[in-house]
Amino acid sequence: MQSTSSPTAPHLPTPNLSHLSSGQDYANVYEPAEDSFLLLDALEADQSLLLETVRPQLCLEVGSGSGVVSTFLAGQVLRTDSPPTDYNSTATLYVATDINPDAARATRKTWLQNGLPDHSLQLVNTRFTEGFHPRFCGTFDVVVFNPPYVVTDPAEVGSHSIAAAWAGGIDGREVIDQFLPMIPTLLSPRGVCYLVLIAQNRPDEVVSIMETHGLRGEIVARRKAGIEYLSIARFSWP
Amino acid sequence: MRLLTHNMLQCHVKKCTDPALNFPLQLQDIELEQVETEENEDLLLNLINKVDYNALTTTAAQLGLVGLPNAIPKDPQADPAFMTRLHEVLLETNITQGKMACRGCGHVYTIKDGIPNMLLAEHEI
């Protein structure tokens, strides 16, 4: 989450974030950085998989922060002028959660600022998907999470403030390890999940853990940013 | 939040496990507004499979929103009046402030700036 070089712009335009200011909003909400942008790149690289095979009707972002990822997914990746299929992206419903109430508000601002319809985004201030009715088990076609992955003192984990954006405790894995067993309960039969990891989280080990849950895992993007070796893991049913 | 969001949420206090009581949450002291948006048939058809229709009609009745039939019509697409009313209730009815109380354990969740707060304290999880 260091940003020494300027962010690499994805090919599709990055959402407009001019309504968020460094002084005010980013004091309480995670400012999109290289990790966010690598996730955007991975989603963009999967655009045809998503439009032609997954054809998402229900998407979930855990920890939506500024909202840059969900807004990019909805406004750029899934909404194209020339859809390759009869997939109707305006019929897709988005769910975004964040433990930080300021982040949930920022997510809505970014969504609206980029011209997306208010009613297609369901925002909830919660941990992971706590409080969702169990009938939503196994119904999410796309699940994304850029988790707090930084190695920190375990005491820093579990706040509801800006520290929740990065504090990952031992090996940066504490929040990630709580989330991993949820992935198979969230994903629909054709669903795909994207998770941001750094080298200290041991991405290969995370992939093998998901294999024990019956999911196929793959590292679909890697980048060195400052001191961080970032990667994006993608999980789906075999 | 739209009534759709309300329809997706239930009480998740650890000891509150009776599905007849922990869902739907009881709306209280709410501020409602009607936000006009374009009707989208494909979105409604997508949502018909996802909403708990009984919970929706119960909640709508409590809010004085009339006009939804007791059951989803066999062929909803062929019933434009139903589709429009479903659109208005589910996607145009917006709750900006208020509370959601659990009928099982009494826990109260708040809605602020249109965003429901489902966070629980450590001992309630």
Ligand SMILES: C[S@@+](CC[C@H](N)C(=O)[O-])C[C@H]1O[C@@H](n2cnc3c(N)ncnc32)[C@H](O)[C@@H]1O
């Ligand atoms: C690294 S930031 C990512 C923000 C944004 N998605 C992005 O990519 O720029 C992590 C976000 O997850 C949230 N978060 C941390 N733990 C969470 C949890 N258990 N459930 C939901 N959100 C969580 C934080 O508040 C923060 O907004």
Ligand SMILES: [Zn+2]
């Ligand atoms: Zn309860």
